[in-house]
Amino acid sequence: MTTVGMLYPGHSAEDEYPYLESILGDDVHLPVVHTSVGGPDETTTHEVQALLDLGKTERLLSGATEIAVKHNPDSVMWACTSGSFVFGWDGAHQQVREIQEAINVPTSSTSLAFAxxxxxxxxxxxxxxxxxxxxxxxxxxxxxxxxxxxxxxxxxxxxxxxxxxxxxxxxxxxxxxxxxxxxxxxxxxxxxxxxxxxxxxxxxxxxxxxxxxxANQVTAWYGLQLAGRTVHSDQLGTLFRSSPRA
Missing domain, CATH: 3.40.50.12500 (Rossmann fold)
Structure with missing residues (x-):
């Protein structure tokens, strides 16, 4: 079993991960832990300052600790594009490095998965x-x-x-x-x-x-890559059908 823990803010399309599990096979597990959102209405607002708050270290470390204890993942993904890219290239790497250092599990984010x-x-x-x-x-x-x-x-x-x-x-x-x-x-x-x-x-x-x-496609794909696992599928686009170019 390969387990990729997903740190997911709010509630919107997290049902994509059980669907991905059903496509990728019985030995792939993509458990979701919801990170805190903040704000009066607990919505994931598409504003720069709100997104910087959404992706701050204490929110992510709390979720990462929970997912590490509950699921013993092979890798962890911060499953949020905007809550990672608003920190910039260096900041996005620092964000996931702090999680990885805290739980000693390979970690990345959706923005870096696109890259x-x-x-x-x-x-x-x-x-x-x-x-x-x-x-x-x-x-x-x-x-x-x-x-x-x-x-x-x-x-x-x-x-x-x-x-x-x-x-x-x-x-x-x-x-x-x-x-x-x-x-x-x-x-x-x-x-x-x-x-x-x-x-x-x-x-x-x-x-x-x-x-x-x-976003959810590349997040699952890169989480599996970090876990040392390559899974091919003909249902999830070119990315999951491909082999790396020389």
């Missing part, structure tokens, strides 16, 4: 379709730029919170994905773990005619 997936696939030109406001989305663009990834098209949809993003249905996700599709982009990135996408990744790739990387 790892792009390296794995040899992709350097992308489009980004984001649920966030423009100022938040730009932080993701900057993080990708640290790895030499060029964002050719960015669509920011100004959805107020993760909980609101989690309400988008199949047609809403397809429309969102289509909103940023530069012809020269090698892939379309959809960076929000609050968004339901994993059931439709193959369809998204068919509609767009290129690789699609989504």
């Amino acid at each position: 790892a997936a792009l390296r794995h696939l040899g992709i350097s030109k992308v489009s980004v379709s984001a649920t966030y406001p423009e100022d938040v989305s730009r932080h993701f663009v900057e993080l990708l730029g640290h790895q030499g990834v060029e964002v050719l098209d960015l669509a920011s949809h100004d959805i107020a919170s993760g909980e609101d993003a989690g309400e988008l249905d199949h047609d809403g996700v397809i429309e969102l994905a289509r909103s940023a599709d530069a012809p020269d982009a090698q892939a379309v990135l959809i960076p929000d773990t609050a968004l339901h996408t994993v059931r439709w990744i193959n369809e998204l790739e068919s509609v767009l005619g290129k690789t699609v990387l989504t």
Whole structure:
């Protein structure tokens, strides 16, 4: 059994992880522990200051300690894109390093999983379709730029919170994905773990005619990589069908 612990803020699309388990096999376990959110309404607000609070060390360490005790994971992922990329490239690495040092388990985050997936696939030109406001989305663009990834098209949809993003249905996700599709982009990135996408990744790739990387997909994939495990699937897009490029 390979166990990848998921530190997940709020309640929106965490049901994607049991679905991923059902696809990836009986020997893959992706338990979710919800990290604290804060604020008067306990929502994952898409604002920079709120996201910096969402990803602060004490929130993550509390969840990491719980997941380590309950599940003895082989790796741990901070399953939040915006709550990692708002800290910048160096800050995102420091964020996961603090968790790893505290629980002595390989750790990363969704933002860094996107970077790892792009390296794995040899992709350097992308489009980004984001649920966030423009100022938040730009932080993701900057993080990708640290790895030499060029964002050719960015669509920011100004959805107020993760909980609101989690309400988008199949047609809403397809429309969102289509909103940023530069012809020269090698892939379309959809960076929000609050968004339901994993059931439709193959369809998204068919509609767009290129690789699609989504937040919960890359989080599960990279968590497995950190655990020393490669799992292939024909139901989860190019990423889970691929072998690393030389």
